[in-house]
Amino acid sequence: MSNKGDYGNRTGAIYSATDKAMFDALQQYKVTRDDIKELYFTRGVIISNKTSKEILADNFSKYIHGYEDYEFLSKILGVSTQRERVKSVDLISTDITSEDIEEALDKVKEHLSVTSNDIVDYNIVGKSYSLKIEYSEPDFTKSEFRQVVDKDAEIIIEKNAQGLSLIGPHNKKMEVVTSLIFDTLAEKHSSLIRDEINLEDVIDKSLVSKLFDKLTTSMEGYSLVSVTDVYVYNPDKDDGTGSHIKKASLSGTGVTLSQELGSLYKKGFYIWRIVWTVTDDRYLDSDIYEIEALFSEPETCSDFAFLVKGYYPVKVDSTDITDTHHKNRVNLSKSEEMKFNKLVLKTAKDLLEEFSNLDENSKDDEEGAI
Numbered sequence: 001m002s003n004k005g006d007y008g009n010r011t012g013a014i015y016s017a018t019d020k021a022m023f024d025a026l027q028q029y030k031v032t033r034d035d036i037k038e039l040y041f042t043r044g045v046i047i048s049n050k051t052s053k054e055i056l057a058d059n060f061s062k063y064i065h066g067y068e069d070y071e072f073l074s075k076i077l078g079v080s081t082q083r084e085r086v087k088s089v090d091l092i093s094t095d096i097t098s099e100d101i102e103e104a105l106d107k108v109k110e111h112l113s114v115t116s117n118d119i120v121d122y123n124i125v126g127k128s129y130s131l132k133i134e135y136s137e138p139d140f141t142k143s144e145f146r147q148v149v150d151k152d153a154e155i156i157i158e159k160n161a162q163g164l165s166l167i168g169p170h171n172k173k174m175e176v177v178t179s180l181i182f183d184t185l186a187e188k189h190s191s192l193i194r195d196e197i198n199l200e201d202v203i204d205k206s207l208v209s210k211l212f213d214k215l216t217t218s219m220e221g222y223s224l225v226s227v228t229d230v231y232v233y234n235p236d237k238d239d240g241t242g243s244h245i246k247k248a249s250l251s252g253t254g255v256t257l258s259q260e261l262g263s264l265y266k267k268g269f270y271i272w273r274i275v276w277t278v279t280d281d282r283y284l285d286s287d288i289y290e291i292e293a294l295f296s297e298p299e300t301c302s303d304f305a306f307l308v309k310g311y312y313p314v315k316v317d318s319t320d321i322t323d324t325h326h327k328n329r330v331n332l333s334k335s336e337e338m339k340f341n342k343l344v345l346k347t348a349k350d351l352l353e354e355f356s357n358l359d360e361n362s363k364d365d366e367e368g369a370i
Contacts, residue, residue, distance in 0.1 A: 019061040026057035074148045085305040087170040089178050092163040092193040104184040129157040170305040197304035207355050209271040222278040227256045231273035233298040272298035288312040308340040
């Protein structure tokens with residue numbers, strides 16, 4: 001029996017495909033005649049260049065198929081992944097050494113290589129560690145030959161005065177790596193604490209909305225252009241009317257200034273996800289940058305994540321004051337994205353401390369009133 005550990009299972013498995021799925025897969029434009037020729041050759045059959053792809057697909061789909069056929073096609077038809085949101089976790093202990101970090105990363109490398117067949121490596125970049133992982137995940141919402149999704153992740157581990165800061169993709173692999181590093185370090189540092197951005201214990205939920213609202217205006221060196229999307233949540237139960245709306249969203253420009261959002265606040269809603277745009281204060285004609293931030297668990301206001309979605313380039317020669325930027329969004333370079341990631345994180349952490357203190361004061365006032 002294989003030992004898969006407590007952190008995850010071997011990935012990459014796909015359902016056994018039906019003859020219909022096989023036929024549809026062979027018809028895809030990504031599957032070339034040479035690919036089909038190779039499949040037939042494994043059966044000892046040489047095909048004619050004059051035979052149509054549809055006939056070849058129909059005939060091959062009637063054969064008995066095995067794992068190697070599925071793997072061959074899934075690699076051709078595999079799904080390309082979209083950029084993922086970013087998450088940060090702090091591991092707090094002041095006596096963590098570089099040797100401790102490298103020992104933990106070696107254990108991560110060993111564990112993921114054995115249990116998940118991942119390709120794992122890390123290197124030192126300045127005062128940080130860059131952990132890179134290549135892995136596959138099944139996505140059973142896709143058709144049989146698109147269920148294996150190839151992914152790669154980079155997790156940055158930075159040593160600071162409080163301990164370590166981990167910055168990586170907001171997904172299960174990040175959680176696995178974080179747990180492995182925490183457990184390894186905790187063997188030597190029993191006082192190790194895991195800390196994340198959340199307002200889980202905040203009583204006054206209006207502070208959650210204020211946190212997001214201030215996040216859009218507090219990024220040092222950048223000015224708010226507009227809040228374009230706001231998603232609100234109301235955890236309150238049915239008030240006796242027989243209906244209850246938990247989530248709502250508003251899109252447009254200047255959404256946080258709208259009367260509609262104000263009326264939702266009065267009904268107990270608070271922001272859990274927000275999208276906004278900013279410009280760089282260093283330039284008179286700046287590109288416009290788009291950012292998203294959210295609590296992935298809106299009810300508990302926890303599991304903070306964000307994404308710098310990209311930028312809209314300024315039109316250099318435009319004379320139309322209503323058409324100053326390109327409409328198509330462009331991805332940031334890796335270095336620019338990391339710079340923005342650190343800025344959003346620093347701003348969010350500073351605001352979290354500020355708002356936590358405000359909530360403590362409101363608790364003291366309540367206790368005083370009692």
